Amino acid sequence: xxxxxxxxxxxxxxxxxxxxxxxxxxxxxxxxxxxxxxxxxxxxxxxxxxxxxxxxxxxxxxxxxxxxxxxxxxxxxxxxxxxxxxxxxxxxxxxxxxxxxxxxxxxxxxxxxxxxxxxxxxxxxxxxxxxxxxxxxxxxxxxxxxxxxxxxxxxxxxxxxxxxxxxxxxxxxxxxxxxxxxxxxxxxxxxxxxxxxxxxxxxxxxxxxxxxxxxxxxxxxxxxxxxxxxxxxxxxxxxxxxxxxxxxxxxxxxxxxxxxxxxxxxxxxxxxxxxxxxxxxxxxxxxxxxxxxxxxxxxxxxxxxxxxxxxxxxxxxxxxxxxxxxxxxxxxxxxxxxxxxxxxxxxxxxxxxxxxxxxxxxxxxxxxxxxxxxxxxxxxxxxxxxxxxxxxxxxxxxxxxxxxxxxxxxxxxxxxxxxxxxxxxxxxxxxxxxxxxxxxxxxxxxxxxxxxxxxxxxxxxxxxxxxxxxxxxxxxxxxxxxxxxxxxxxxxxxxxxxxxxxxxxxxxxxxxxxxxxxxxxxxxxxxxxxxxxxxxxxxxxxxxxxxxxxxxxxxxxxxxxxxxxxxxxxxxxxxxxxxxxxxxxxxxxxxxxxxxxxxxxxxxxxxxxxxxxxxxxxxxxxxxxxxxxxxxxxxxxxxxxxxx
Amino acid sequence: xxxxxxxxxxxxxxxxxxxxxxxxxxxxxxxxxxxxxxxxxxxxxxxxxxxxxxxxxxxxxxxxxxxxxxxxxxxxxxxxxxxxxxxxxxxxxxxxxxxxxxxxxxxxxxxxxxxxxxxxxxxxxxxxxxxxxxxx
Numbered sequence: 132x133x134x135x136x137x138x139x140x141x142x143x144x145x146x147x148x149x150x151x152x153x154x155x156x157x158x159x160x161x162x163x164x165x166x167x168x169x170x171x172x173x174x175x176x177x178x179x180x181x182x183x184x185x186x187x188x189x190x191x192x193x194x195x196x197x198x199x200x201x202x203x204x205x206x207x208x209x210x211x212x213x214x215x216x217x218x219x220x221x222x223x224x225x226x227x228x229x230x231x232x233x234x235x236x237x238x239x240x241x242x243x244x245x246x247x248x249x250x251x252x253x254x255x256x257x258x259x260x261x262x263x264x265x266x267x268x269x270x271x272x273x274x275x276x277x278x279x280x281x282x283x284x285x286x287x288x289x290x291x292x293x294x295x296x297x298x299x300x301x302x303x304x305x306x307x308x309x310x311x312x313x314x315x316x317x318x319x320x321x322x323x324x325x326x327x328x329x330x331x332x333x334x335x336x337x338x339x340x341x342x343x344x345x346x347x348x349x350x351x352x353x354x355x356x357x358x359x360x361x362x363x364x365x366x367x368x369x370x371x372x373x374x375x376x377x378x379x380x381x382x383x384x385x386x387x388x389x390x391x392x393x394x395x396x397x398x399x400x401x402x403x404x405x406x407x408x409x410x411x412x413x414x415x416x417x418x419x420x421x422x423x424x425x426x427x428x429x430x431x432x433x434x435x436x437x438x439x440x441x442x443x444x445x446x447x448x449x450x451x452x453x454x455x456x457x458x459x460x461x462x463x464x465x466x467x468x469x470x471x472x473x474x475x476x477x478x479x480x481x482x483x484x485x486x487x488x489x490x491x492x493x494x495x496x497x498x499x500x501x502x503x504x505x506x507x508x509x510x511x512x513x514x515x516x517x518x519x520x521x522x523x524x525x526x527x528x529x530x531x532x533x534x535x536x537x538x539x540x541x542x543x544x545x546x547x548x549x550x551x552x553x554x555x556x557x558x559x560x561x562x563x564x565x566x567x568x569x570x571x572x573x574x575x576x577x578x579x580x581x582x583x584x585x586x587x588x589x590x591x592x593x594x595x596x597x598x599x600x601x602x603x604x605x606x607x608x609x610x611x612x613x614x615x616x617x618x619x620x621x622x623x624x625x626x627x628x629x630x631x632x633x634x635x636x637x638x639x640x641x642x643x644x645x646x647x648x649x650x651x652x653x654x655x656x657x658x659x660x661x662x663x664x665x666x667x668x669x670x671x672x673x674x675x676x677x678x679x680x681x682x683x684x685x686x687x688x689x690x691x692x693x694x695x696x697x698x699x700x701x702x703x704x705x706x707x708x709x710x711x712x713x714x715x716x717x718x719x720x721x722x723x724x725x726x727x728x729x730x731x732x733x734x735x736x737x738x739x740x741x742x743x744x745x746x747x748x749x750x751x752x753x754x755x756x757x758x759x760x761x762x763x764x765x766x767x768x769x770x771x772x773x774x775x
Numbered sequence: 776x777x778x779x780x781x782x783x784x785x786x787x788x789x790x791x792x793x794x795x796x797x798x799x800x801x802x803x804x805x806x807x808x809x810x811x812x813x814x815x816x817x818x819x820x821x822x823x824x825x826x827x828x829x830x831x832x833x834x835x836x837x838x839x840x841x842x843x844x845x846x847x848x849x850x851x852x853x854x855x856x857x858x859x860x861x862x863x864x865x866x867x868x869x870x871x872x873x874x875x876x877x878x879x880x881x882x883x884x885x886x887x888x889x890x891x892x893x894x895x896x897x898x899x900x901x902x903x904x905x906x907x908x909x910x911x
Contacts, residue, residue, distance in 0.1 A: 411806055418810060419810060421820075428826065428827050430854075499869070
């Protein structure tokens with residue numbers, strides 16, 4: 132995960148709408164955000180957390196900007212929102228969390244619904260709604276590991292305290308997804324319990340108020356439709372404005388060449404997108420015919436059965452069933468001799484009849500066998516073709532990416548133009564584009580509501596119909612409950628072994644990083660993470676040195692552990708640190724600033740000026756890709772973001 | 776054979792309880808999200824995966840969605856026949872359309888969960904998960 136930009140609206144002291152773009156450059160992967168105490172660093176840090184995961188600790192106060200509240204009239208609805216754009220595994224995501232509140236007569240805010248939307252943006256800019264945003268968010272960066280990637284500098288030494296073994300164990304379990312196994316076990320246990328409950332349950336039939344719910348759902352759905360259309364018009368208008376800006380740029384002598392280049396690039400990109408669409412459709416056709424590959428096992432088995440019949444001489448049979456049947460009916464041999472209905476000849480013919488196949492079946496068998504033989508070859512061909520197409524897709528993605536980069540470059544040049552009008556126009560253009568993205572996001576939100584209401588309506592219909600039917604037998608449920616319980620127990624056993632292996636890998640990595648971060652001629656020898664999950668530093672006498680560790684050393688140990696986990700987990704994740712160096716000595720600071728940028732894919736630092744100066748600042752300098760300053764205005768109690 | 780005595784329609788049944796998966800795999804406007812064109816296409820994969828996974832599950836009684844027999848192409852039907860031969864070890868099963876369809880339905884009823892796990896419960900998008908599954 133790499134964070135691209137954040138947009139806050141009426142969030143705490145960020146009044147109105149404010150944006151910040153983070154550096155995602157490989158070489159300059161550091162974004163530094165300066166601010167004195169109280170300037171709004173923690174609020175911004177909180178905004179990221181809240182947007183992605185919602186829950187915030189209880190002491191954070193109101194999330195809605197007080198300034199926005201004071202400007203609102205009684206009964207007016209106020210919204211606070213945070214929108215984050217990030218990339219993950221080369222996909223681009225947009226996440227929006229919104230809180231609504233209504234101002235009361237006494238000036239207080241009654242907070243209303245909070246909603247959470249996640250979109251994946253396609254290359255054409257169209258946003259595509261994700262049906263289970265919480266699940267997808269958790270698969271990208273799980274909520275219970277976020278404190279290790281988005282972490283508060285004040286809690287930095289948490290892992291190196293003598294009593295921290297539980298925290299360490301918990302962190303390892305979560306970051307390395309060992310927790311998945313615990314969850315599987317708990318899940319199975321829950322299922323077992325659920326079955327047991329169901330055993331007792333007696334159905335209750337409350338077949339009322341459904342009509343009322345239905346009416347409400349229909350109205351809500353209608354509302355969402357209307358809003359969606361409204362947004363479409365907004366998008367259209369923003370698009371027209373962009374076209375207009377493009378035209379003006381084309382007419383300006385100092386921008387004309389760049390704008391024309393952008394026109395070409397955008398046309399080229401559009402063509403590539405069309406090619407991509409066609410390619411994807413082609414891949415889809417191939418892939419959905421791939422069940423024959425999956426059925427290969429059945430094909431081989433069936434062919435073996437058919438071949439065995441052939442080897443045994445049963446097919447093609449030498450005598451047709453119809454022929455034998457005629458003899459039996461006439462009770463006469465082909466030589467003319469008659470035989471008895473109970474005689475040996477009759478019996479022999481009956482046996483022959485039973486062992487041979489009917490003629491139609493025989494043909495069917497032969498046809499089937501013939502049709503199945505080319506299957507294996509066809510499966511191979513299908514795979515080859517798919518691989519070819521997938522390769523082309525990768526090529527196309529690269530081409531499109533570089534086109535996009537070129538377009539970005541044009542944008543940067545226009546934005547940086549010394550001619551103020553040009554840079555102003557380009558900035559407006561970018562704002563319109565961001566607006567369109569926000570509108571798309573909200574449209575996606577409308578779609579969610581529409582889908583939700585449609586599903587609810589369908590569900591209501593079913594509820595009415597079903598109401599009271601079907602009961603499972605007690606025996607079946609009991610059997611399921613015991614099966615689930617046994618499976619849960621088995622998973623518990625596997626889990627212990629796996630956890631141990633992970634612990635050892637983290638130990639090795641922590642040691643490596645700790646060595647890098649503490650000064651060279653230190654007297655420490657080793658870092659140990661024992662089966663008791665205590666994080667120990669071993670001194671040159673081979674003894675645990677923790678009692679003598681300074682506060683700074685403890686913090687570095689903690690930091691080493693955190694970065695070790697993120698490396699071992701192989702997650703592409705940002706490291707977002709709120710005032711990380713405040714409590715470190717300058718020597719530690721210098722060491723850390725020298726190495727930290729290479730230990731994280733993206734590094735976002737919230738710092739005070741005291742924290743980052745002299746050598747520490749110089750160390751970071753070549754890695755800084757973006758830098759901001761937060762300024763808190765006492766008169767308005769609002770914070771503004773300025774690019775440095 | 777009891778299967779031949781019990782008459783059943785020649786439509787293919789899908790239990791209502793798994794229809795959500797069929798819908799998710801066909802209904803979105805994005806090909807990448809819903810790679811399949813029809814329920815029948817999903818059914819063919821589900822049946823093949825059911826057989827490959829060796830799990831066959833009887834359909835519970837209750838509401839069903841049905842697919843008409845004519846929707847299946849000759850090639851589709853060939854695969855269903857193949858599964859029936861492989862399952863019973865008996866070529867005579869070709870004479871019993873009912874049994875062929877029942878076997879396919881029961882494998883599909885189990886296989887649809889495997890298909891869901893491979894396509895929908897992963898982080899990647901369903902189409903790419905499908906390509907991965909078919910080409911690996």
